[in-house]
Amino acid sequence: MWDETRRIFLESLWRMLHSMARQIPGVAAMLLFVAIAVGVAVALHGPLKRLCARLGLDRRLREWGIVPAGLEGRTAPSLLAARVLTWTVLAVLVLAILSSIDAGSVSVWAGRTLAFVPRLVAAAVIFVAGLAASRVVERSALIGAVNMGIHSARMLGLGGRWLVAILALAIALDQLGIGGPVVTVSLGILFGGIVLALALAVGLGAKDLVAHSLARHLRQTPHVLEDPQDDGGELHHL
């Protein structure tokens, strides 16, 4: 019986070792590919950082108020962008390698994920661009509202920011195929509500302000803050 057990054990061990030995070239090839992917990603990191510096990404983002001033060194936006791009390149290359080698279910999973990558990248770009645009919109709306003498200027700015951010999020989710028609319908209800609220606000309380604003843009009357009185002349700033 001992001999039989030993025979079965050795045969099993042999089969296992044989099976492992058959996998070794594949694993070695995969590790080699991953090493190449890491090399490509690391090689791209430097040029990406230089490209960001050349484009003046940090300065431009600060200038538009998208990131706060003082983010330097390891927290600089250009460094963050270079890191994200590097890791994205690395992840895509690894997925491409996994999907191309014969690794059974892993390859199938990697192939499916790889097919999803373009939509994921597009959604990420839309969302990030939307967040950046929302900051720009917030600042522009705030300054414009203050110059028009609107006391709830900050609220208007925040409202504009969140509208753009939500819109970007909805488009990104739609791009990813998450939520289906729920996102579109929710967004429609949200915007519809806002437009209705604005229409009511204009109709009930702010018609004079809107009239002044429209008139100013149509170059018919001076600004509300420097309106000439009945007994005086017009003020020309220059």
Next chain:
Amino acid sequence: MPSGATAPATEMAAEIVVALERRPGPFDPTAAERLESELGRRFPGRPARVLVVRVQGGAASLVPADDPALMASPGPDGAAGLPGPEGALAALLRTGAERGAAAMALVAPGRDAGGGDWLGKLLAPVVEEGFDCVRPAYLRHRHDAPLNTGVVYPLLRAAFGKRLRQPLGGETALSLTLARRLVMDPDWRRDAGSAGSDAWLLAKVLAGRERVCQAWLGAWPGASAPPEDASDALARALGQIFHELERHATRWQRIDGSEDAPVFGTPGALEGEPPRVDLAFLLDAFRLGQSELAPIWSHVLPPATLLALRRCAACSPETFQLDDGLWARIVYDFAVAWFAKLVERRQLLASMTPLYRGWMAGFLRATRNLDDAGTEARVEGICRAFEQEKRYLIARWRWPDSFNP
């Protein structure tokens, strides 16, 4: 002859060329004829040619007043007033240089309707006194044109060292020497967006060796367009001026103090109602800006200035005042922020509007009970503050990062 004037222009036999910018609406060719006859009487023996700026396909050209195309076209589409090689000034410089005109003048839209010898007064320093550039000065109410009073005049005076009371006047008279130099200027190719603007011309003259003077032309005839909103006027004027400060940075940093520019004519007395401004609205706008825009201003202004502004906002309307030195430093800080691109430029200039309104409120309150001479003395105080604080501008311009917001 005022001090600073030199020998008359050498191009004696040449004509005078005047470019008349059109205002929208039907064109009256008799205005050009009337101006020609007035100039003929004022400068006998020197033919005057009054041409009209015609904009076609986005490019301005000078055509005779009896050109049938002028009658057919509805009026300018706005391109004539724009800078660049296709603008009215470029057309005048090209035409004047080609014709070898002894003197040339650019006349703003609607100015041709006025009577009197204002065009002769504008051209006389070039034709008779040998100046290269004449800037107009109009008699305006002491409270009118506050942007010129509080920003444009003090800033350009401190920067370039010449006391031109209304630097961005619209009209101008030029000599052939200056026109030939300007026509060849590389800015027409390098910086077509701003070359040919009023501030560009003025900065070129002030930074160069040309002789510049100002001529009082009487009461201000009024703008050809409705009044601009404070924000638009500020952005337009300061955008141009800051751009020229950037272009001529090496020049203006070497200038210390200021000197009088030769003046022709006298201001005279002004009739009519002063412009009425609601000080309470201006103060409210300043306080609103101080409370809402302080985070944006913190990228531009140093903490001490922000603190001073907060204190100002807490003042009562009767005591509200922006100190002259503080105001000068604020304008300089915005110039540095524009140059260093600390905040997006349009947003930067727009965010300055509440500060300008605050300054305007303080100035109007302080000069409410003063006469013209008293107000002018107050303006002189502002200008001196700008000159005294110029070292601050130079230091910040050279090391914009030294103030870390």
